[in-house]
Amino acid sequence: xxxxxxxxxxxxxxxxxxxxxxxxxxxxxxxxxxxxxxxxxxxxxxxxxxxxxxxxxxxxxxxxxxxxxxxxxxxxxxxxxxxxxxxxxxxxxxxxxxxxxxxxxxxxxxxxxxxxxxxxxxxxxxxxxxxxxxxxxxxxxxxxxxxxxxxxxxxxxxxxxxxxxxxxxxxxxx
Amino acid sequence: xxxxxxxxxxxxxxxxxxxxxxxxxxxxxxxxxxxxxxxxxxxxxxxxxxxxxxxxxxxxxxxxxxxxxxxxxxxxxxxxxxxxxxxxxxxxxxxxxxxxxxxxxxxxxxxxxxxxxxxxxxxxxxxxxxxxxxxxxxxxxxxxxxxxxxxxxxxxxxxxxxxxxxxxxxxxxxxxxxxxxxxxxx
Numbered sequence: 001x002x003x004x005x006x007x008x009x010x011x012x013x014x015x016x017x018x019x020x021x022x023x024x025x026x027x028x029x030x031x032x033x034x035x036x037x038x039x040x041x042x043x044x045x046x047x048x049x050x051x052x053x054x055x056x057x058x059x060x061x062x063x064x065x066x067x068x069x070x071x072x073x074x075x076x077x078x079x080x081x082x083x084x085x086x087x088x089x090x091x092x093x094x095x096x097x098x099x100x101x102x103x104x105x106x107x108x109x110x111x112x113x114x115x116x117x118x119x120x121x122x123x124x125x126x127x128x129x130x131x132x133x134x135x136x137x138x139x140x141x142x143x144x145x146x147x148x149x150x151x152x153x154x155x156x157x158x159x160x161x162x163x164x165x166x167x168x169x170x171x172x173x174x
Numbered sequence: 175x176x177x178x179x180x181x182x183x184x185x186x187x188x189x190x191x192x193x194x195x196x197x198x199x200x201x202x203x204x205x206x207x208x209x210x211x212x213x214x215x216x217x218x219x220x221x222x223x224x225x226x227x228x229x230x231x232x233x234x235x236x237x238x239x240x241x242x243x244x245x246x247x248x249x250x251x252x253x254x255x256x257x258x259x260x261x262x263x264x265x266x267x268x269x270x271x272x273x274x275x276x277x278x279x280x281x282x283x284x285x286x287x288x289x290x291x292x293x294x295x296x297x298x299x300x301x302x303x304x305x306x307x308x309x310x311x312x313x314x315x316x317x318x319x320x321x322x323x324x325x326x327x328x329x330x331x332x333x334x335x336x337x338x339x340x341x342x343x344x345x346x347x348x349x350x351x352x353x354x355x356x357x358x359x360x
Contacts, residue, residue, distance in 0.1 A: 007198050010192070080196060080200040081196050
């Protein structure tokens with residue numbers, strides 16, 4: 001039995017709970033694209049709340065460029081999922097990078113059946129990245145470009161900087 | 175689409191040793207989204223409990239296989255009390271890193287048992303609005319227990335109640351009690 005860290009829960013409980021969610025979505029929605037979309041949206045909601053926990057816990061300080069952001073994302077993966085992805089494949093313009101995982105904790109015990117090959121099983125993660133970044137005034141796009149569940153060597157998420165978000169001025173003020 | 179790539183077969187990988195951990199925040203946020211998702215698709219509290227229970231059942235089914243292969247050396251339980259102790263001990267420790275707080279038998283009904291957990295993990299981050307106070311998201315855990323019992327051959331109905339923290343009321347089918355008595359008579 002592992003030492004009782006109140007801030008941690010069993011990875012298997014997490015993995016199986018997530019799997020149950022994906023199974024439920026596959027049951028509720030007719031096609032796989034809708035499931036992908038729903039997962040991304042749920043991830044977005046989670047990301048918006050997760051960022052506050054991250055800011056409070058890790059006290060990371062301001063990011064001055066995208067490399068800082070990538071660093072923080074890497075930190076967050078370690079803090080929340082217990083994995084250490086690598087950051088790489090920077091685009092020449094420095095506005096795109098990859099988060100590469102050798103093991104994906106969300107996909108433990110998972111095998112994709114023939115009829116679900118279009119499913120982006122861990123798509124919730126792309127939403128988490130998008131939602132978290134948006135809350136710190138950064139608009140990004142995140143998507144999977146490789147998935148071990150589909151036979152690739154690594155599981156890889158591509159993150160692209162879109163634009164900095166200005167604080168929205170409340171209606172009625174100038 | 176990479177359909178010509180060899181997709182890994184899950185059976186070729188070695189079985190996880192169960193030591194991985196994630197942050198409780200990650201779990202709490204995931205669970206919260208699942209509750210909200212379910213909540214948006216139901217009309218009543220009991221429907222919500224059913225949805226959450228269904229989500230938990232998928233976890234329970236897989237935990238049975240995992241635990242009996244990994245920790246019980248493929249030996250299944252045949253006695254009622256032992257399967258309950260399995261739930262209270264091995265299952266709870268694997269999922270929640272602790273044993274369940276208490277196991278009781280109903281005094282007025284020999285088919286009914288109570289598994290008590292003072293602070294159910296899934297409820298720790300959920301605050302229930304006063305006007306919907308009967309909502310108990312531990313219905314998810316009730317589903318886990320129910321699936322475990324159904325899959326080990328001890329069919330039962332499990333519900334989560336607000337009592338002494340969270341009490342899981344486990345009601346076995348008559349056939350289970352009859353069979354267990356016969357086993358003891360041997």
